[in-house]
Amino acid sequence: MGGGAATLERGQAQAQLESDKRRQILEGARSVFMAAGFDGASMGEIAKAAGVSKGTLYVYFDSKEALFEALTVEEKRGLAEALFQLDVDDPDLGSVLTRLGHTYLREMARPEHVTVIRMVIGACEKFPRFGQSFYEAGPACGIGRLAGYLDTQVAAGRLRICDTDLAARHFLHLAQAGLLTRLLFRAGGPVTEDDVEHRIAEAVRVFLAGYGPEA
Template sequence: MSAMAGAATQERGQAAAQASPSGESDKRRQILEGARQVFMASGFDGASMGEIAKTANVSKGTLYVYFDSKEALFEALTTEAKAGLAENLFRLDEGDPDVRAVLTRLGTSYLTMMARPEHVSIIRMVIGACEKFPRFGQAFYEAGPACGVGRLKVYIDAQVAAGRLAATDTDLAAKHFLQLCQAGMLTRLLFNAGAAPDEDEIRHRVAEAVRVFYAGYGPNAAR
């Protein structure tokens, strides 16, 4: 083992031994924030672990204690960001009988978050990397879109059971509602083909999404 490799190994061991649970969490967040900045600026292929360590203000030895490769770091960054978004947005009370109000709140929060520049940038990064690393796309999808749809499905299931919505394929109904809300908006933003929606556009989009959703899935919808 070279002197340089030995020093790096020793540094990793020291960092792992000294990290308390709280300190480890803080350091990990620090690294993820540094990685986010570098990946946003350079993309997956253009980023390097050295540049990430420098931006995060940690040594490369410390960086490798937490993430053993650029791929592992990228996957953690993108999936944790998406999972946190899904968890925060899709907190739905199955017992809330005011379905229109619940969907309106969800749709408004959903579009507001989807339109944020940093969120659009993360999606672009994953799309750019998942052809080379398909698991990135799979992990991102499962942590975000699939999780959100699953949580909305549980709410819709409860409303169908209570007679507030018509019996239907509730997984597809959840997907329909979210697609009705964004209806081309995300495509526009991904291609940088227009500005992010303002409050009036979001309000209009959500109101129309709820209206169309009820036309298809309301208790009196034609079957």
């Protein structure tokens, strides 16, 4: 038993070391990609930024494309999971959507997030799987989580029976209402807190007007 426990502990320690090294590489890659873009980044620069040798880098990721895909997918998946933590038991649907809308819009407006989206759009012309992976890990995951929450609200009588997948998309589009497009094109000034408050209040109002329970 003692030997087995020791082996297990060594295995767990090795797995943690592997995870930490991978995270270290991804952090280095993030800084290089954000500064140089996908085309301008090199594996040598990434290895230097991550504090690892190129040999170690290639043990974890066999190409710049694989590293870029892993970085963007992991970040988008983590964001979707963090944003779309919705309390199905909260009877105040408007408050739940308002909180979601605020966190969602603030995240969409982060300069780093906008930069990542630009990079993915630019790279997926040559590597279509980047766009597919990014969409599935982020937008599709978020929509699925919100649609699941809306299903519970329909069952509780707080929303009328509807296509909850489409309703989830409607709410998220109402929340950003062209804002992301403006930011992608660097048009207009920075997003203010007043703008966020106004956009989300209107998004919730219009959503509930369309999907609220029948009188």
